[in-house]
Every structure is written in C-alpha cells, then in structure tokens.
Amino acid sequence: MFAEVILHRRVPSRFESxxxxxxxxxxxxPGQIVRVPFRKQTLSAIxxxxxxxxxxxxxxxxxxxxxxxLTREQIELAEWISEHYHCSFSKVIDLFVPEKIWSSHxxx
Numbered sequence: 001m002f003a004e005v006i007l008h009r010r011v012p013s014r015f016e017s018x019x020x021x022x023x024x025x026x027x028x029x030p031g032q033i034v035r036v037p038f039r040k041q042t043l044s045a046i047x048x049x050x051x052x053x054x055x056x057x058x059x060x061x062x063x064x065x066x067x068x069x070l071t072r073e074q075i076e077l078a079e080w081i082s083e084h085y086h087c088s089f090s091k092v093i094d095l096f097v098p099e100k101i102w103s104s105h106x107x108x
Contacts, residue, residue: 001052003028003062005036005045006090008102016089017048021059028062031070033097033105035063044105046093048075066105070096 001022020036022028032047037060070078074096082089 001050002054002059003034003050004048005034005062006048006093007036007038008044008046008090008097009038018045019055019059021061022050023061026062026065028065029069030072031075033066033068033101035065035105036060037063044102046070046097048089068101068105 003020003022004017005020006017018036018038020034028034028047028050030047030049034045034047035042036045042063078089078092078096081087081095082092
C-alpha cells in the first residue's frame with residue numbers, strides 16, 4: 001500500500017504531494033500525521049489518501065505515525081476548498097491543523 005502525503009513544508013506547487021510506501025503492519029488512515037524521510041531530514045506530513053498504485057519511481061517508507069488525525073469529512077472539505085478557490089491543498093491543510101500540533105510532531 002502507498003500513501004500520498006502533503007509535507008508540512010513549502011515546496012514548489014508542481015510537487016503538491018509525495019508518495020511513500022506504508023510498511024507492512026503499519027496501520028495508517030487519511031488525515032493522519034506521519035513522519036517521512038525527505039532528502040536528508042525527517043519531516044512531518046499528513047496522509048491525503050491511500051492507494052495500491054505503485055509509482056514508476058522508488059519509494060521510501062513512512063517512518064512514524066501519530067494518533068492525531070483529521071476526519072474523512074475534514075479531508076473532503078479541504079479538497080473542496082482547494083478546488084473551489086484554486087489554492088494548494090497544503091495551504092488549506094494549514095487551516096485545519098494548528099502550528100502547535102505540527103510543532104509537537106517535529107521531534108517525536
């Protein structure tokens with residue numbers, strides 16, 4: 001299984017999301033905050049959706065999951081806002097997840 005994640009970091013808009021492999025035995029759901037390897041760092045991200053489509057490029061595994069999650073309805077609302085107002089999904093997610101929550105997951 002693969003997870004499409006939104007990094008809590010400014011990235012060029014053409015890189016709206018990134019795909020990571022969900023390790024066997026790791027249970028994650030859309031809306032959950034995870035930690036992912038990105039370049040030479042480990043960053044916080046939020047799972048946008050899960051799928052079984054293997055990308056054409058090598059993927060890295062999720063490294064950690066958190067019990068903090070957004071509901072399916074909140075993810076759907078964020079997607080609607082993103083499409084309706086033509087803004088990036090990552091900027092909309094910042095409206096749903098306070099900086100205090102992101103900060104608490106930086107060193108966990």
